[in-house]
Amino acid sequence: MCDIVTATVLGIAQAGMQVQGQRQQARAQARVQAQASKQENQRYLNQVSSMRMQQAQEQVAMAQRIQASTTKAREARSTARVSAGEAGVAGLSVDALINNLTRQEADYRFSETQNQKMTNASRDLQLRDAGLGSQMNLLRINKPIEQPNYLGALLSGAQTGMSMYSMGKQADIEPIFKS
Numbered sequence: 001m002c003d004i005v006t007a008t009v010l011g012i013a014q015a016g017m018q019v020q021g022q023r024q025q026a027r028a029q030a031r032v033q034a035q036a037s038k039q040e041n042q043r044y045l046n047q048v049s050s051m052r053m054q055q056a057q058e059q060v061a062m063a064q065r066i067q068a069s070t071t072k073a074r075e076a077r078s079t080a081r082v083s084a085g086e087a088g089v090a091g092l093s094v095d096a097l098i099n100n101l102t103r104q105e106a107d108y109r110f111s112e113t114q115n116q117k118m119t120n121a122s123r124d125l126q127l128r129d130a131g132l133g134s135q136m137n138l139l140r141i142n143k144p145i146e147q148p149n150y151l152g153a154l155l156s157g158a159q160t161g162m163s164m165y166s167m168g169k170q171a172d173i174e175p176i177f178k179s
Contacts, residue, residue: 011161022148044134073105
């Protein structure tokens with residue numbers, strides 16, 4: 001009877017080694033997933049930061065263009081008034097010229113603002129896509145980790161022990177596990 005117990009104990013020891021290997025593999029996979037998740041999060045933050053920086057630069061450039069057009073329009077209106085005054089022209093024609101210059105300035109400002117709104121809408125979509133892409137990457141990275149199968153390993157070990165005992169009996173080998 002001691003032989004079957006010893007064979008079973010050896011089989012269970014084998015199962016313990018299997019479980020230990022499975023646990024180590026699960027821990028290693030968890031570390032790899034954690035590192036990959038950290039890198040994915042950093043990649044996403046870098047991408048978003050880059051897009052926001054580009055947006056800020058575009059807004060500064062737009063503000064500079066609008067400021068330059070405002071300055072030019074102001075100068076053109078002043079020049080028109082002075083020229084009209086020196087020429088002795090006054091009235092509706094001068095007002096129409098000044099109004100036309102003001103309208104051109106407003107049209108340019110409106111065009112710049114509309115372009116910026118469209119660019120911002122496009123960038124918002126890009127940021128949303130980047131967020132969804134990052135979520136998909138994290139889901140791909142963080143697949144469920146197979147945990148050790150204690151019962152399966154125990155049954156497999158017991159089966160191995162029983163097989164060893166059975167083979168020893170069939171071969172009519174003197175028990176090697178004698179106490």
